[in-house]
Amino acid sequence: xxxxxxxxxxxxxxxxxxxxxxxxxxxxxxxxxxxxxxxxxxxxxxxxxxxxxxxxxxxxxxxxxxxxxxxxxxxxxxxxxxxxxxxxxxxxxxxxxxxxxxxxxxxxxxxxxxxxxxxxxxxxxxxxxxxxxxxxxxxxxxxxxxxxxxxxxxxxxxxxxxxxxxxxxxxxxxxxxxxxxxxxxxxxxxxxxxxxxxxxxxxxxxxxxxxxxxxxxxxxxxxx
Ligand code: CA
Numbered sequence: 127x128x129x130x131x132x133x134x135x136x137x138x139x140x141x142x143x144x145x146x147x148x149x150x151x152x153x154x155x156x157x158x159x160x161x162x163x164x165x166x167x168x169x170x171x172x173x174x175x176x177x178x179x180x181x182x183x184x185x186x187x188x189x190x191x192x193x194x195x196x197x198x199x200x201x202x203x204x205x206x207x208x209x210x211x212x213x214x215x216x217x218x219x220x221x222x223x224x225x226x227x228x229x230x231x232x233x234x235x236x237x238x239x240x241x242x243x244x245x246x247x248x249x250x251x252x253x254x255x256x257x258x259x260x261x262x263x264x265x266x267x268x269x270x271x272x273x274x275x276x277x278x279x280x281x282x283x284x285x286x287x288x289x290x291x292x293x294x295x296x297x298x299x300x301x302x303x304x305x306x307x308x309x310x311x312x313x314x315x316x317x318x319x320x321x322x323x324x325x326x327x328x329x330x331x332x333x334x335x336x337x338x339x340x341x342x343x344x345x346x347x348x349x350x
Contacts, residue, residue: 127172127242128152132162132188133204134180138227142175145231146238159183166192171199173242175234178205178216186219193220200241202234232295232341239292252287255347257326257334259287266326273325278303282318283326286335286345295342319343 129151133139139155146153154169156162159180166174166188174192178185189201203221205212216224223237252259256269259280266273266283275283281303286294296312304314319335327333336344 128154128169129238130154130156130162130165130169130171130174132156132159132166132174132180132185133177134158135177138177138204141231142234145235149235151238157181159185159188163188163191166197166199167195173200173202173238175202175204175238176221178203178207186216189216189219189221202237202241204229232293233297236293236295236298236342240289240294240298243289243292252284252290254287254290254334254345255332257287259284268326268330275322275325279318279321279325282315283322283345286322286343290345291348293338293341293344298342315343 129146131139131142131146131153133142133155134157139157143153143155154165154171156165160182162174162176162180163183176185176188180188185203185205189203192199192201200222201220202223202225203216204225204227205216206227207213208226213224213226222241225234225237250261252261258267259265260267261284264280266275266280282299285299285302296315299315300312304311323333323335327335332347334345334347336346338344
C-alpha cells in the first residue's frame with residue numbers, strides 16, 4: 127500500500143514517514159499543498175494523510191480540488207483545529223476521517239488501517255468466527271444463538287466487526303457511534319465494551335473482544 131503524507135512540519139512529517147514505513151507502507155512526502163496536489167494527481171495512492179495548515183495551498187483546498195477532479199482516494203485530514211464545526215467542515219469538503227493534533231502515532235495508524243478497509247462497510251453480513259451480524263435484519267447471533275443488543279451496543283459491535291482484526295481506538299468508536307459532542311468522553315466506550323463482553327463473550331470458550339492496552343479494542347478470532 128502506498129501512502130502520501132502532505133505535511134510541512136518536519137518533526138510531524140518525520141514521525142509519520144518513519145512510523146508508516148515501519149508498518150510496511152510505501153510512503154511519499156510532500157512539504158506543501160501544491161506539491162501534494164501534484165503528486166496526488168499523478169499517482170494512484172491508497173491513502174493520503176493531509177495536513178490542513180500548509181504553505182502554498184492549504185489542505186482544505188487540496189482536498190476540494192482532489193474531490194472536484196473525481197478522486198476517491200481515502201483521505202485523513204490532520205488539524206490542530208479541534209472544534210466540531212471544523213471537523214464537520216473537513217468532512218464536508220470530502221475527508222474520510224479527521225484527526226486532531228497532537229495525536230499519538232497509534233491513534234493515527236489505527237485510523238489509517240480502518241480507512242483502507244472501508245469496503246467492509248458495504249457488506250450486508252459481517253462475521254468473525256461464530257459471531258454474525260446481519261445488517262439487513264439488524265440481528266446478531268453467536269453460534270447460531272440470537273443475542274439481544276441495545277441499539278448502542280449493536281452500533282459499537284458493528285463498528286468493531288467492520289474493523290475486525292484491527293485495533294480501533296476509543297476515540298474512533300466514539301466518533302462513529304456517538305455524535306461529535308461526545309468527544310473526550312471515551313470512558314463510555316469501556317462501559318459498552320463491558321456490556322458487549324457480557325453478552326457476546328461470556329460463557330463462550332473463545333473470547334472475541336480483545337483489549338489493546340493503552341490504545342483501544344480489537345474484535346478478532348485470534349487469541350491474544
Ligand atoms: Ca502544518
